[in-house]
Amino acid sequence: MPLWICLRWHEQAATPSQGSLHDVALAMLQYSPQVACFRHDAIVLEVSASLALFGGVRRLCRRVRHSVRALNLPLNLGLAPSASGAWLLAGAPPARHRRTLRIKTLERRLDALPLQALPETAAHARWLDGIGCRSLGQLRALPRQGLQQRTHPELLRALDAAYARAPEPLVGFVPPETFRLAHEPDFHLIRDTAILAATQPLLQALCGWLHQRQQALHDLVLVLHHEKGRHAPAPTRVVLRFSIAAWRLEDFNLILKEQLGRVVLRQTVVRLELISGPALPRAPVSETLFPDPARQAQETRRLLDLLAARLGPESIRRPQARFHHLPERANTWSFGPGAEPCVPPPTAAGSHEPPDPSIRPFWLLPVAQRLDVLHERPRYQGRTLRLVQGPERIETGWNEGTHLRRDYFVAEDPEGARYWVYRERETGEGWFLHGLFA
Amino acid sequence: MASAALRHPERIHPALWRATQLARPAHPTVATGFAALDRELPGQGWPVGQLIEVMLERPGLGELQLFRPALMRRHPERSIALVRPPYPPCIQAWAHWQLAPERLVWIQPQGVADALWAAEQALRHNVCAAVFCWADPVRTAALRRLQLLARQSDSLCIIMRPASVRAQASAAVLRVQLQPLRRGLQLHIVKRQGAAWPEPVTLQLYASRQAPAHHAPVDLPEMA
Numbered sequence: 227m228p229l230w231i232c233l234r235w236h237e238q239a240a241t242p243s244q245g246s247l248h249d250v251a252l253a254m255l256q257y258s259p260q261v262a263c264f265r266h267d268a269i270v271l272e273v274s275a276s277l278a279l280f281g282g283v284r285r286l287c288r289r290v291r292h293s294v295r296a297l298n299l300p301l302n303l304g305l306a307p308s309a310s311g312a313w314l315l316a317g318a319p320p321a322r323h324r325r326t327l328r329i330k331t332l333e334r335r336l337d338a339l340p341l342q343a344l345p346e347t348a349a350h351a352r353w354l355d356g357i358g359c360r361s362l363g364q365l366r367a368l369p370r371q372g373l374q375q376r377t378h379p380e381l382l383r384a385l386d387a388a389y390a391r392a393p394e395p396l397v398g399f400v401p402p403e404t405f406r407l408a409h410e411p412d413f414h415l416i417r418d419t420a421i422l423a424a425t426q427p428l429l430q431a432l433c434g435w436l437h438q439r440q441q442a443l444h445d446l447v448l449v450l451h452h453e454k455g456r457h458a459p460a461p462t463r464v465v466l467r468f469s470i471a472a473w474r475l476e477d478f479n480l481i482l483k484e485q486l487g488r489v490v491l492r493q494t495v496v497r498l499e500l501i502s503g504p505a506l507p508r509a510p511v512s513e514t515l516f517p518d519p520a521r522q523a524q525e526t527r528r529l530l531d532l533l534a535a536r537l538g539p540e541s542i543r544r545p546q547a548r549f550h551h552l553p554e555r556a557n558t559w560s561f562g563p564g565a566e567p568c569v570p571p572p573t574a575a576g577s578h579e580p581p582d583p584s585i586r587p588f589w590l591l592p593v594a595q596r597l598d599v600l601h602e603r604p605r606y607q608g609r610t611l612r613l614v615q616g617p618e619r620i621e622t623g624w625n626e627g628t629h630l631r632r633d634y635f636v637a638e639d640p641e642g643a644r645y646w647v648y649r650e651r652e653t654g655e656g657w658f659l660h661g662l663f664a
Numbered sequence: 665m666a667s668a669a670l671r672h673p674e675r676i677h678p679a680l681w682r683a684t685q686l687a688r689p690a691h692p693t694v695a696t697g698f699a700a701l702d703r704e705l706p707g708q709g710w711p712v713g714q715l716i717e718v719m720l721e722r723p724g725l726g727e728l729q730l731f732r733p734a735l736m737r738r739h740p741e742r743s744i745a746l747v748r749p750p751y752p753p754c755i756q757a758w759a760h761w762q763l764a765p766e767r768l769v770w771i772q773p774q775g776v777a778d779a780l781w782a783a784e785q786a787l788r789h790n791v792c793a794a795v796f797c798w799a800d801p802v803r804t805a806a807l808r809r810l811q812l813l814a815r816q817s818d819s820l821c822i823i824m825r826p827a828s829v830r831a832q833a834s835a836a837v838l839r840v841q842l843q844p845l846r847r848g849l850q851l852h853i854v855k856r857q858g859a860a861w862p863e864p865v866t867l868q869l870y871a872s873r874q875a876p877a878h879h880a881p882v883d884l885p886e887m888a
Binding site for chain 2: 519522525526528529530532533536537541542543544545547553556557559585586587588589590591592638639641642643644645661662663664
């Protein structure tokens with residue numbers, strides 16, 4: 227049996243624009259692929275196939291209401307086995323129950339509604355009122371043939387559709403090919419939390435759009451438009467990057483919150499525009515019981531995306547070891563959360579050769595520090611160093627024009643802390659500190 | 665019945681322990697790889713999912729080699745976050761310790777507040793085998809936050825602070841102070857769940873001078 231949810235504007239509210247209907251329809255694509263605009267003031271969606279996925283009708287309704295609240299529009303929710311029935315129930319006074327699953331209950335609820343609830347009766351309102359027919363129940367009780375002869379066929383068709391006795395032709399909502407949606411909030415915004423809250427309807431619509439197409443995003447741009455004028459600044463662009471394709475509202479919100487925290491706004495924001503980057507097919511999610519290494523890696527990526535959103539991509543560094551004789555050139559790190567860590571040269575662990583006997587300190591100074599020399603012995607921070615191991619000669623760069631010849635030693639200070647020092651052979655004598663053994 | 669409980673009050677609840685003995689921690693631990701240190705720690709190892717505070721007067725005393733055996737044992741596939749280390753870490757040294765370099769994540773925020781935030785996020789996501797955070801100065805409230813978040817994760821959470829904060833109160837479950845020593849280091853247990861321990865623990869990190877350099881130190885168990 228079909229089951230329809232109808233989101234209908236409050237009667238008191240102004241007639242909805244085409245744009246806001248469109249936004250609601252986009253957001254509702256999260257819950258069902260069968261979404262349609264109904265009459266001039268409602269969106270209906272067929273949800274009988276979505277119940278199992280969302281854990282039952284109550285939970286589904288709660289989620290739909292949650293999305294509606296984020297859209298901040300005056301919408302009533304109705305639930306019935308027919309689209310017209312759901313629409314009629316959504317427009318009923320608030321005291322009535324607006325949700326029903328069974329046709330029997332639907333009939334009872336509709337019977338009690340006044341005639342004016344069904345717009346098709348308007349043409350015959352006088353005549354119907356004259357024969358004492360005031361509710362939909364009384365209208366239904368009239369002889370069908372007589373009604374057919376004296377009224378328009380549209381009336382009977384609408385009545386049958388509402389009572390789920392006849393199918394209704396509906397034109398499904400077709401989402402656009404690219405996502406670009408703008409929203410003008412009622413107030414001028416400057417604080418990041420307010421902007422985040424105002425972006426929620428756009429993000430809801432984006433999630434619906436992505437869900438309907440089963441796609442995910444790597445890039446997303448939020449454009450913050452400022453007041454126009456002679457000295458108007460250019461719109462501020464907030465770029466969100468995801469190293470694993472994202473489609474969930476939580477993922478978008480988490481990154482957006484940190485990105486907005488970094489943005490410095492000089493003027494108030496009057497218009498928000500959300501533009502999606504290229505959408506890619508979504509990778510299927512594996513729901514396994516045991517921890518899955520692939521999922522671990524994905525979660526790590528999410529963490530790094532979040533850190534990069536606040537600290538900047540240059541703060542996240544992954545190893546990118548290269549083979550080079552010079553230790554400072556071999557120890558390279560790539561910036562950004564998307565960088566793939568690179569496998570180190572084959573002298574490292576995992577090879578069958580005996581481990582490289584050359585010793586490296588864990589703290590490697592980016593630039594070697596010149597050491598004082600006292601009685602031919604290097605000194606660091608007032609401590610005389612004693613050589614305990616070495617030398618290891620590293621000689622390179624002769625083909626690049628900077629010939630380097632260094633003799634590396636492991637040195638120890640009187641307290642026992644170890645240092646990695648070298649003596650420069652090519653450019654004259656001198657001791658340098660290059661690392662600390664952590 | 666009542667007298668038995670009074671005679672052994674530590675059996676009433678797992679969170680109770682006598683001041684003269686080590687606690688039996690409810691949280692998991694990972695062996696440190698140093699037998700002398702394991703003996704002095706409640707649960708015979710580093711506490712997992714608890715804040716560990718390491719105090720040292722200057723970097724480069726062997727503070728990471730101290731955790732190397734634990735890092736090899738604990739979740740070998742998960743990454744290890746280094747938040748705001750004092751110097752650039754060396755990939756080759758890490759590989760030489762037989763730890764996979766792709767596990768390393770070096771996070772270098774500008775300030776201490778951002779460093780603590782990054783460490784908190786790493787704990788909250790619970791994807792790291794260990795989170796090392798170098799932060800100074802840290803307020804007590806921030807330490808308490810870290811301890812609370814560490815309890816919800818199953819990572820090793822280590823905060824490195826200068827030795828000058830030894831006298832200050834801290835929410836960390838285990839506090840140790842490191843001092844250099846020839847061929848190793850000395851570890852003072854400042855705070856633990858158990859009796860105070862005035863004697864420092866001596867750990868050997870480097871083999872004696874005669875042995876070739878690439879031989880593992882003698883008291884390290886073979887991990888490969």
